[in-house]
Amino acid sequence: MTYVTYHDIFCTCSCVRKNKADEEGNSKEMAKLIELRGISKSYDGEKVIDNMDLYIRDKEFITLLGPSGCGKTTTLRIIGGFESADEGELYFDGAEISNVPAYKRQVNTVFQKYALFPHLNVYENIAFPLRIQKVKENEIRERVTEMLKMVALSGFENKSVSTLSGGQQQRVAIARALVSHPRVLLLDEPLGALDLKLRKDMQNELKSIQQAIGITFIYVTHDQEEALSMSDTIVVMADGEIQQIGTPTDIYNEPKNAFVADFIGESNIIDGVMLADKKVKFARHTFECVDGGYAKGEAVDVVIRPEDVDVVPKERGMLTGRVTAVTFKGVHYEIIVDIDGFKWMIQSTDYVAPEEDIGVYIEPDAIHIMKKSKYSGKFGDYSSFSDEIDQLSDADAAEEF
Amino acid sequence: MTKKRSLMRSIAAAPHVFWAVLFIVLPLLIVAYYAFTDADGAFSFENILSLADYADIFLLSLELSVIATLVCFVIGYPLAYIIARSKPRTQKLFIMLLMLPMWTNLLIRTYSIMAILDDGGFLNQLLNTELHIIGTKGAVIFGMVYDFLPYMVLPIYTCISKIDKHMWEAASDLGCTPVRVITKVIFPLSLSGVISGITMVFVPSISTFYISQKLGGGTFELIGDTIERQFVTGALNTGAAISFVMMILIMISLTVMNRFGDSDEGGIIV
Structure with missing residues (x-):
């Protein structure tokens, strides 16, 4: 299949990215899990994403980075299934999923304001996706307990989510999104509402969770420092277009244009x-x-x-x-x-x-x-x-x- | 300083307290007084004990108002949901349409229904039929539903429109089909609105008298009619006793219902 990505033409770095993967010779690492082809999206006649091509590899921590209104959140919402693209196709593991509804996708989301269910306690919030899948009660207990342990909230089972601090709610949201073993976790500025100290801690924690469970994280942020410290790959976006794709060091040391150079540091x-x-x-x-x-x-x-x-x-x-x-x-x-x-x-x-x-x-x-x-x-x-x-x-x- | 503040508060609250005492507490005390005295003003349980005679009427009232409340819920919840999920401008239009009949007096509306449903009324003329509607239970229930539906829709609408829109996305993200999004997340979250709606339909339904009089065509006597008849015929003590017991029963049922709603907002009474 001949398919030339935007960044193949525009950014030599994407070639670097491919070559590196080739050199590593690790085909598992290289596998494209998600692929966006020619995705465009407009709101009220205004283009927020313009003919975007992007692929995301299995098990990588990829960050969509850009200023307000650059289309990064919309991109995430298209992958999550909350918006549909006006043009273009979305592939997951080789199959087109452009018209597959959110509840059938193996992709879960950590929402910006967590979106925990206020009528359920911590345990039931995390158990929610398993109950929907009709998982057996003892397995639910096992998996929820394991999740609570992972996000360091053991003992919080019966607390009401409204009594938790922002950081704790964040952890519940992560546990709830991971308990059903999705292939991909989408995170929409999840640390935006936390204070600086907590944010730094959560950055490390998110990164170690990602490495521990070994799934793909797609992370949206406008905070360049956050992007640099957590990501395997950064996608810098502006005006609905990808400006550059690369590793944090590539992006920082070899910015492609004035926008990237200014936005990153x-x-x-x-x-x-x-x-x-x-x-x-x-x-x-x-x-x-x-x-x-x-x-x-x-x-x-x-x-x-x-x-x-x-x-x-x-x-x-x-x-x-x-x-x-x-x-x-x-x-x-x-x-x-x-x-x-x-x-x-x-x-x-x-x-x-x-x-x-x-x-x-x-x-x-x-x-x-x-x-x-x-x-x-x-x-x-x-x-x-x-x-x-x-x-x-x-x-x-x-x-x- | 706190003293000064509390004084200010007392002054500000005074008119409301005065109003509440004059028009709520005092009338209740008067009702209670009449309920527990005989015609000469002597203390007596006679009135309360005589209420057993009205058990059939009470059960009929309960039956009709429960059915009316259920019908209101079945129509009202989807309606409220659709309104709450539509665009802000459409929402305003819907709410206005819903409120519009309430600008007309309840009695006039009930008379209008009579004119439409009567044996020689509009409906029968239009269809060229001889349907006998007025005087049936159905007509009374229809009247209750028609008159009280907005009281079901409005609190549920308010409740659903306050739910964070990310709840729909989160539920769907975690594997809920569109139907399950509603049954597993949205309905539980709108329960306080449902409780309010049920309360606001059930209470006026069970105590109504003009709907049953007009649309019941004189064949029904509901508890509201009985109370009215007692007062019209001057049997103040019996009337007060029925009212008093009704009030207690309604309060008990509402307390039980609010337990289900268990929420810090939306529970209108108790």
Whole structure:
């Protein structure tokens, strides 16, 4: 069957992904469990998913990552069977399931607000799917007890779900979704309502549960840190399209375009011109870099991560600029430097004073070159930098759906 | 400071307390007084003991009101469910249509039903038949259902529309067919609305007198008619005794029902 995915054309990383799997030679790992082909979905004439192709391998922890309204939740709901796509097909284990209703799919969901049944206690909530399947009473007891143990809620059997804390409700929701042994677990921003500390704990716990039971997790979040720390594969989405698919390291170190670079971590994104392979000019200075394969004189986006920029005395700098703001972040200082009118963000453990003139030094392998895209010029400049604005937009993202 | 606050609260509550005492507590005390006294005002159990004579009437009232409540539930639950699951604009329209008859006086509505169902009424003229409807149990039950259906639909509708929409998805996700989504999750979650609806239909049904008088065509006497007759004919003590015992019976049955509803909202009485 000839079938070319969006990311085959658009993102070389997907080839990397395939090759890696080939090299491992692990056919079980490679098996495509879920496949989306040409999926499109509109609401009120507005396209939320645009001709999307994606496959999900058996037993992997895959994260759909993107800002509010990028289509990630809709994608999840299509896989879960709560929405149907306007166009395209959905395959599960080789069979088309586009029109199979949710209750017949071997896919269970952990909902954003848990959706526990308030009329049932903890035990009965978890037993619910087994009772629907008419499993024998003693087997139900065995499996529910095992689940409660796994999510560390033994002894909570008879509690009413409304008396549980957010974290405990979360665990009940996970246990309820896993007790019927689904092939895939869908998680829709499940940690969104928890506080930071609990969130970190649950991240680790989810990851270890996934590894322990060995099924596919499809996780939706707008939190890039969450995605980086938990996933085997990250799918970065924006405007209903997949921007990049890859491992967390791929995505972070080799973002495909300005959107991905900006969304995953902090980035300085500067207009540059390729002079030759491994030679790029930006900020009126020519740098050695490690990327090649571009046409001579091609305009490109240059990404430099704030932690990869070294602060040096003015005389020794490759570029020089004036510090406009310094914020103490605990582990490091966040320094905004004005270099020829472009505001750079630099993270450094050394303190520099505002209004000080400094030099910066950039190693060749700290420079990442990207092709120009429709997102060029929209991201990666810190001239309007403000912590508060950043947080506000995060809160917005959490409101999605 | 708390003292000041509680004083403010007392002042704010005063009109309501006054109202409740004047129009609820006081009348109840008067009913109780008449129920336990004879015509001369002396204490007596006579009235209560004489109620055994009315057992047949009471049972008939119970039969008709239970049937009417059941019919209301069977029609009302699906209707409430459909309304609650439709688009917000459709919901508003449905609710308005449901409320519309309630803007007309209950008596006028009952007279209208009479005009339609009568032996020479609209229905018989239209169908060119000689159906005898008025004066049957069916007519009385029909009147009860027609008059009280909105009281069944509204609390159930309110209850279902408050259920988190993810409940449907979660149930279906965990293997419920569309029918089971309702029987296993949605119905149990709307039970408090059902209890309220049953209460609000059953209580006026069992104590109605004009529906049975008009649509029963004088062939039925329900407990409401009996009470009315006692007061009209001046037998205040017997009338009060029947009312009093009715009230106690209704309260007991509602308490039992609310046990099933076991929820912090929706239970209207007790």
